[in-house]
Every structure is written in C-alpha cells, then in structure tokens.
Amino acid sequence: MASKLEALEHWVNEVAALTRPARIHWCDGSDAEYQALVQQMLQTGTLIELNQQTHPGCYLHRSNPSDVARVEHLTFVCHPDEQDAGPNNHWMAPAEAHAKIDALFDGCMVGRTMYVIPYCMGPIDSPLARCGVEITDSPYVVANMRIMTRMGAAAQARIEREGTFIKGLHSTGELDPERRFIMHFPAELSIKSYGSGYGGNALLGKKCHALRIASHQARSEGWLAEHMLIVGIENPQGETHYIAAAFPSACGKTNLSMLIPPEGYLRDGWKVWTIGDDICWMRPGADGRLYAINPEAGFFGVAPGTSGSTNHNALTSISHDTIFTNVAVTADNQPWWEGLPGTPAIDWQGRPFDPANGPAAHPNSRFTVSAKQCPTWSEMAEAAQGVPISAIVFGGRRPSLLPLVMEARDWTHGVLMGAAMGSETTAAATGTVGVLRRDSMAMKPFCGYHYGDYFAHWLSFDQPGAKLPKVFHVNWFRKGANGKFLWPGFGDNLRVLEWMINRVEDRVDGVETPIGILPGDGELKVDGLRLDPAQLDALLDVDNAGWQAELAAIGEYLQTFVPHLPERLREEQQRVARALDAADDAQPRQEATAH
Numbered sequence: 001m002a003s004k005l006e007a008l009e010h011w012v013n014e015v016a017a018l019t020r021p022a023r024i025h026w027c028d029g030s031d032a033e034y035q036a037l038v039q040q041m042l043q044t045g046t047l048i049e050l051n052q053q054t055h056p057g058c059y060l061h062r063s064n065p066s067d068v069a070r071v072e073h074l075t076f077v078c079h080p081d082e083q084d085a086g087p088n089n090h091w092m093a094p095a096e097a098h099a100k101i102d103a104l105f106d107g108c109m110v111g112r113t114m115y116v117i118p119y120c121m122g123p124i125d126s127p128l129a130r131c132g133v134e135i136t137d138s139p140y141v142v143a144n145m146r147i148m149t150r151m152g153a154a155a156q157a158r159i160e161r162e163g164t165f166i167k168g169l170h171s172t173g174e175l176d177p178e179r180r181f182i183m184h185f186p187a188e189l190s191i192k193s194y195g196s197g198y199g200g201n202a203l204l205g206k207k208c209h210a211l212r213i214a215s216h217q218a219r220s221e222g223w224l225a226e227h228m229l230i231v232g233i234e235n236p237q238g239e240t241h242y243i244a245a246a247f248p249s250a251c252g253k254t255n256l257s258m259l260i261p262p263e264g265y266l267r268d269g270w271k272v273w274t275i276g277d278d279i280c281w282m283r284p285g286a287d288g289r290l291y292a293i294n295p296e297a298g299f300f301g302v303a304p305g306t307s308g309s310t311n312h313n314a315l316t317s318i319s320h321d322t323i324f325t326n327v328a329v330t331a332d333n334q335p336w337w338e339g340l341p342g343t344p345a346i347d348w349q350g351r352p353f354d355p356a357n358g359p360a361a362h363p364n365s366r367f368t369v370s371a372k373q374c375p376t377w378s379e380m381a382e383a384a385q386g387v388p389i390s391a392i393v394f395g396g397r398r399p400s401l402l403p404l405v406m407e408a409r410d411w412t413h414g415v416l417m418g419a420a421m422g423s424e425t426t427a428a429a430t431g432t433v434g435v436l437r438r439d440s441m442a443m444k445p446f447c448g449y450h451y452g453d454y455f456a457h458w459l460s461f462d463q464p465g466a467k468l469p470k471v472f473h474v475n476w477f478r479k480g481a482n483g484k485f486l487w488p489g490f491g492d493n494l495r496v497l498e499w500m501i502n503r504v505e506d507r508v509d510g511v512e513t514p515i516g517i518l519p520g521d522g523e524l525k526v527d528g529l530r531l532d533p534a535q536l537d538a539l540l541d542v543d544n545a546g547w548q549a550e551l552a553a554i555g556e557y558l559q560t561f562v563p564h565l566p567e568r569l570r571e572e573q574q575r576v577a578r579a580l581d582a583a584d585d586a587q588p589r590q591e592a593t594a595h
C-alpha cells in the first residue's frame with residue numbers, strides 16, 4: 001500500500017514545480033530549528049533584536065506599511081457553487097481563482113527556501129483536532145506558526161497516520177496590494193494566500209484553516225468552529241464553569257480570556273483559567289453537553305491597550321520569548337505601544353517618533369507568544385476531549401442601546417442574539433474604523449459558507465437530549481452622555497460572568513424583558529466599584545423605542561440571507577418585535593420615549 005505520506009510528498013513536489021524554490025526545508029518544530037530561523041532573520045533584518053536584558057528572546061518585526069491587517073476585500077471563498085458562499089463572502093469560481101493565483105505563484109520562490117510546515121490545530125491526541133500543512137517562503141511565518149500551532153514532527157506523524165490534512169500554500173510575494181489574494185477552496189480542503197505577510201492572511205492555520213475551512217467542515221460533520229475565547233471561572237468552592245465568548249476582532253477576547261479578578265473576588269478565592277483567546281471548536285459529547293477545544297497553541301494578540309492595569313497576565317506572558325509586530329521601541333530598545341508607561345523613541349515604521357505621524361505603535365500591532373507563558377494557562381487546554389461549556393456569550397462594541405448583559409430565553413433566541421450582533425469596526429481589518437456593522441457571531445470575516453445555512457446549522461444543535469449552554473449577550477462598550485464608557489470593564493467583567501454562572505446554577509432569577517432576561521435588583525455585584533446608581537441604571541436600561549428600531553433593522557438584515565434564512569430565525573425576530581410592541585402599548589407614551 002502506498003504510504004499516506006505520499007499524498008503530502010506529491011503535493012509538495014507539485015508546489016515546488018510551480019514556485020521553483022532553491023531549497024525545500026521540512027520543519028521539525030524543534031527549538032534548534034526555531035533558533036536558527038531567528039538568527040537568519042536577524043541577519044536579513046526581518047527581525048530586530050529587542051533589549052535582551054529586559055526582554056530575553058524577544059524580537060521585533062516591521063511589516064510593510066501596506067500590509068498590517070487582514071484584507072477582507074481580497075479574501076475569497078471559492079465554492080464550486082456561488083450560492084454556497086452567501087452574501088457574507090466574496091466569491092470566485094474555483095477554476096478562475098486557481099488560474100489567477102497560480103499565475104502569481106509561478107516561479108515566486110526562485111532563489112528562496114520553501115518551508116513545509118506540518119501542524120496540528122488542537123491537542124495532538126484530540127479527536128477534535130485537525131491537521132494541516134502550510135507551505136511558505138516566509139521564515140517569519142514559520143516562526144509564528146511554531147508559536148501558534150503544534151508544529152513539526154508530531155503533527156507530521158499524525159498526518160502520516162490519518163492521511164488527511166488541509167493544504168495551505170503561502171508566499172509573501174512582492175507585498176504589492178495589487179497582487180494579493182487570500183483564496184479558500186472548501187471543497188478541496190485547500191487555501192492559497194499570496195502577497196501578504198500579515199498574521200491573519202499568512203498564518204494559514206489560524207483564520208483561514210481554523211475558521212473558514214473548519215466552519216465548512218464543521219457544518220457537514222456536526223460541530224462548530226467559532227471566533228471565540230474559552231475561559232474557565234473557578235468559584236471559591238472550587239467549581240469551574242467554562243464560558244465561550246464571541247466578540248469581533250479587537251473587541252476584548254484576549255482580555256476576557258485572562259482577566260484578573262477584582263480585589264474582593266481574589267480575596268474570596270475566585271480563579272480564572274485561560275483555555276483560548278480567539279478560536280473555539282466545539283461538539284456535543286455523549287452527555288449532550290458541548291465540549292470545546294482551543295485549536296491554537298499561542299496568542300496573536302493586539303498590543304495597544306495591553307498594560308499592567310488592563311491585562312497584567314498578557315504583559316507577564318510577553319516579557320520573554322515573544323515576537324512583536326509593528327510596535328514602537330523606547331530609547332533603550334524595549335517594545336512600546338500606546339497604553340504603556342514610558343515614551344516611544346522609534347515608531348512602528350522605524351522613524352524617530354513624531355506625534356504628527358500618528359500613534360507610535362500601529363493600532364493593529366501584535367504580539368505572538370506561546371500560550372504556555374500565560375500565568376493563567378489551564379492544563380485543561382491540553383485535554384483531548386475538551387472542556388464542557390456552561391455559557392456562550394456574544395458581544396460587540398455598541399456605544400448605545402445594548403445593555404451590559406442580557407440572557408436569551410432559549411437556544412433559538414440565543415441564535416438570534418448571535419445573528420443580530422453588531423459592532424463598530426476596528427483596526428484589525430483594513431478600512432474605516434468606528435462604523436457599526438452587523439457581524440453575526442463575530443464570524444462575518446470568517447464564516448466559510450452562506451450565513452443563512454450557518455444560522456440553520458446553529459439551530460440544529462437544539463435536539464432532544466441536548467444539554468445546551470445558556471446564551472448571553474454583553475456590551476462592555478456602552479457610553480454615557482459624556483462619551484465615556486459606563487462600565488469599567490476588564491477585571492470587573494468577572495462580575496457579569498458571576499451573574500451568568502448564577503443563572504446557569506439557578507441561584508438568581510433575573511428579570512424578564514422583551515429583549516431577554518436582565519439582572520434583577522442587587523443580582524449584579526457592584527460593591528467596591530465607583531459606579532453611581534444612575535450609571536448602573538443606564539447600563540441596564542431597555543429603551544423600548546430604540547429596540548423597536550433595532551429589531552426592524554435586524555429583520556432587514558436577516559432578509560438578505562433569504563432563501564437560505566431558516567424560517568425559525570425569522571419567526572424569532574418577529575416574536576421579539578411583537579413583545580416590544582406589546583410592552584410599548586402597556587406603557588404610557590412619554591415614558592417609552594423619555595430617553
């Protein structure tokens with residue numbers, strides 16, 4: 001029988017014939033290999049050594065200024081049938097896409113080394129994990145993949161055993177925005193990415209494999225591939241609840257996944273355990289609960305705003321053996337970004353810092369670090385079966401309307417809450433920042449198939465015998481009349497998670513409103529917070545007229561997925577809209593419009 005490795009070798013040869021590299025290097029994932037790559041990149045200037053006294057093993061990479069974020073307009077999902085991509089994706093016919101991008105790959109590695117990176121997304125022995133191989137000409141990508149995935153010999157052994165893997169082909173190309181594409185071929189289980197070295201476009205195990213391709217696989221195999229953090233909350237009695245939360249890019253996943261409990265909670269013995277900060281794969285277990293793994297092995301986190309007061313655990317994690325991308329440096333060569341104490345000397349483009357040029361660190365500057373370096377890293381992140389999920393949380397940046405927290409009355413309502421998610425855009429993707437856009441389940445840029453079918457897939461988990469998590473929606477970003485955030489956020493978000501767990505455990509009742517269940521009087525613990533009662537009222541206020549308009553907008557949005565939109569979701573939207581109308585009728589007019 002032909003060795004299962006033959007399929008891999010055949011593909012590698014095919015790619016080499018197209019790209020014509022000078023050498024082929026099969027990555028083994030060893031420390032020696034990583035160190036050798038770093039030395040080579042220091043010599044070529046791809047990496048810059050940072051202050052090794054304060055930051056041992058830390059390096060800086062400055063990317064091309066035109067290549068600093070994901071490029072959604074150049075990202076395509078190439079299903080054979082356009083219908084399967086949906087209005088939520090850019091689509092190109094597979095044959096046309098291959099022809100277009102193969103023309104760019106033709107001879108692109110002449111004189112260069114081609115790296116073959118076998119990797120595993122998820123614990124190497126987990127039945128939920130999946131393998132892939134990325135071929136790239138970028139040593140920076142190899143180094144990042146080593147941190148972000150289980151890369152090398154063990155992954156290759158699993159591929160040899162299973163015979164299946166996702167094929168990912170990447171070249172940095174000329175970094176010409178006119179010659180840049182990120183193409184996905186879900187039916188062929190393959191990815192081709194050309195012309196960008198940026199994380200989300202080039203580390204193919206992450207968004208391309210673990211979300212776009214995996215979401216497509218998950219649909220046919222009965223599981224979910226989601227843009228979610230996974231965090232364990234251990235109460236003083238030693239019971240741990242695992243929570244999965246979907247927020248759009250740069251909306252607080254990394255922060256929530258490693259939050260530090262407020263003073264009083266720490267004293268009482270609350271603990272937080274990090275399982276993942278960006279991606280979650282989950283499937284029903286034999287007991288009917290959803291079990292989740294984090295397919296990644298590292299964090300590719302947003303640097304700006306990360307500080308000792310907002311995210312001390314992240315700051316500790318990145319004090320050594322970290323690759324920084326597009327941050328600024330201080331006069332003594334330490335990494336620096338907005339939110340840190342001290343002053344920058346050199347900006348992210350290598351120029352002497354001048355405020356006239358904008359922020360010193362790029363707003364989407366990032367750190368790449370092994371998850372093992374995080375003080376709250378959980379050993380359960382290695383559990384082959386994953387962790388049972390007690391609650392699913394959706395959330396976004398909403399300056400108004402959306403309350404601090406609300407609970408869905410059931411799974412269908414929860415799916416509507418996820419589908420209706422909206423958020424202000426951030427610097428994680430190129431384009432305008434700060435405009436509201438719908439981002440269902442935080443998957444707008446990552447769902448590898450038609451959103452209507454995706455909503456139906458979510459609804460399909462509601463089956464006899466299923467013990468589904470409760471679903472919540474949060475908003476850390478509601479603003480007061482003064483334009484400031486009403487909620488302190490960060491560590492204090494644990495107060496909201498505690499309320500959720502109390503709801504899961506049936507220890508508090510909440511109050512029913514047309515939009516969902518909100519915390520009842522005194523149920524949200526705000527002692528020790530400098531929060532006046534009016535502020536808390538504003539955070540939990542339900543503006544009926546505003547919500548009527550919101551439900552109408554949600555209805556219009558859902559309509560764009562017809563005929564793939566599940567009828568059950570439309571009916572749910574109508575149910576909530578009717579509940580709001582009824583509440584309106586029951587209220588004196590001036591009260592409903594008083595806000």
Ligand SMILES: Nc1nc2c(ncn2[C@@H]2O[C@H](COP(=O)(O)OP(=O)(O)OP(=O)(O)O)[C@@H](O)[C@H]2O)c(=O)[nH]1
Nearest residue numbers: 249250251252253254255302304305428476489490
């Ligand atoms: N006001 C406020 N800001 C927050 C909170 N949590 C995070 N942020 C800020 O939001 C930004 C992004 O946070 P991250 O945790 O890195 O976001 P993310 O969702 O992991 O982002 P991606 O890696 O792009 O998927 C940072 O500037 C944080 O400081 C919060 O609770 N309140």
Ligand SMILES: O=C([O-])CC(=O)C(=O)O
Nearest residue numbers: 070199200207249278428
């Ligand atoms: O994909 C990336 O480049 C970084 C990330 O986590 C996101 O944007 O959600």
Ligand SMILES: [Mn+2]
Nearest residue numbers: 227249250278
């Ligand atoms: Mn992300």
